[in-house]
Amino acid sequence: MRRYGKHTDEDDIRSRPNRKGNRPRSNIRPKHEDAVEGMVLTVDRGRLTCLVEDRVVMAMKARELGRKAAVVGDRVGIVGDLSGEKDTLARIVRIEERKSVLRRTADDDDPYERVVVANADQLAIVTALADPEPRPRLIDRCIVAAYDGGLTPLLVLTKSDLASPDELLEKYGALGVPHIVTTRDEFVDGAAADRVYEHLRGRTTVFVGHSGVGKTTLVNALVPKERRRSTGVVNAVTGRGRHTTTSALALPLSGKEGGWVIDTPGVRSFGLHHVDPSRVILAFPDLVPGTEGCPRACSHDEPDCALDEWVAEGHADPARLYSMRRLLATRERREGD
Known part of the structure; x- marks a missing residue:
């Protein structure tokens, strides 16, 4: 092995060429000031379908986004071929700041959170009153995820001709969550879509729900015919629906007032490992002032929580505190417990 002493000349040292090229590395990233804004409609195996003005453009993520x-x-900055023609591919070079995010984890003990949708205004939670049976714990978890992400929840109950909605609605009465109750006949004649539309126009709404509740059928009634997706049926043995939606997709809402609906794959669980109680309570503005005396990092469901005394003094409805704590408790219990 050759050794170099203090009198070694620089010519005696053999320098190895940079196999990746001789250009020095730089932490400076291009600003892409000429990037055009687009909206991500769907993501499929690394390819992103985006709406740029009136064109649908295929794109991939630029390396500098890491x-x-x-x-x-997502609202994104796109460069490259924006013609939207077949076999063209643009690059997403920037992701704009998000105004809201819908997150979930695969399970409650999974530390890796996944952003499902960005920049939505509300979360439509679709559940059947029968066939399949409603799952209140899943509804609770979806409501918590909506509050945590800055979305307004909307409860859409289907198949009320098979079972009464009264018990379920009583459970969520204190939360003040707006709701719509529909029958199977209303799905057929379009009355259900007309009533749901009143809550959607001019807004971006994410639809979630487990399979078989009529979620995608409802979405199809709200969007132009050429954009409709396939639907499935409920298994007569298991009572579960078949997943027909495999990826989230943003679709333009029919009507002059605009708006978007985002259909998501049917969910069987909604992990809440990522949820911060301090964000959830912001959805209860009548309770927020009572948290001023809470200890640091209070979960708002512990012996030292200041909300108990504050509500006992008559500053807020006890039912509201109970409902908020019931939602927060879903973080500690697995779906189905």
């Missing part, structure tokens, strides 16, 4: 991923609903 591990940062764009999701459906």
